[in-house]
Amino acid sequence: MGTLKPISRPGLYAITDSTLTPADQLVSAIEAALRGGAVLVQYRDKTSSRTERLRQARSLLSVCRNARVPLIINDDVELARTVGADGVHLGQEDGDITEARSRLGEQAIIGVTCHASLDLASAARADGADYLAFGRFYTSGTKPDAPEASPEVLTRARSLGRPLTAIGGVTTENGAELIRAGADMLAVVGGLFSGGPDQIEHRARAFSQLFATHHPLYPISSKPGAQP
């Protein structure tokens, strides 16, 4: 098993969506999410051509590098390797964690979908996953048929000692419940990007504020009202 790597800090995990964000607005949308405090970005695109995905991933990597925020590629280890992204997110059907590790290296961040299952999470940890993703927690327009999870799974998964991500229908209204239950990151598509370009930075800031208020490990000095 690899050494534990710090995944940035608790916060918003912004996930792109080619239907909510047209290709020509992708970079500015992610720049807005980063200004609002996103701590991790995932390029998730199920529809574009390989050439277009390569182009978009390269553009996003440059934006993320400027902000010193890691870029994760969804599903596609080869794309992550080709562009030199910081890691990959693998679902249960997306291939072997060990194989991804050997292709991307020890420093790569590998995140794994665990749905609502502590057994899947335990196995992913044993195979070297760097973060464990649970959900969907609420109704999701992006992936309506994803298996459902309840927030208690986050509380139980804390004992696994890996950063926990919550996904699926997460909004600025319901996110606090997930952070209090144990989420270190809120992975968000619709709740961040569905309002169009003018809303993104403001929404990202609101998500980031949830961590400042509700996450136990958030630096004390960053909490609202704390003395400097």
Ligand SMILES: Cc1ncc(COP(=O)(O)OP(=O)(O)O)c(N)n1
């Ligand atoms: C952070 C995060 N969590 C879960 C997923 C879902 O991955 P997967 O189950 O492979 O489904 P698709 O996203 O590939 O449709 C994710 N991408 N990111």
Ligand SMILES: Cc1ncsc1CCOP(=O)(O)O
């Ligand atoms: C990819 C994925 N996996 C489980 S739910 C989901 C979709 C997340 O998108 P949204 O934040 O719009 O529900």
Ligand SMILES: [Mg+2]
């Ligand atoms: Mg997948």
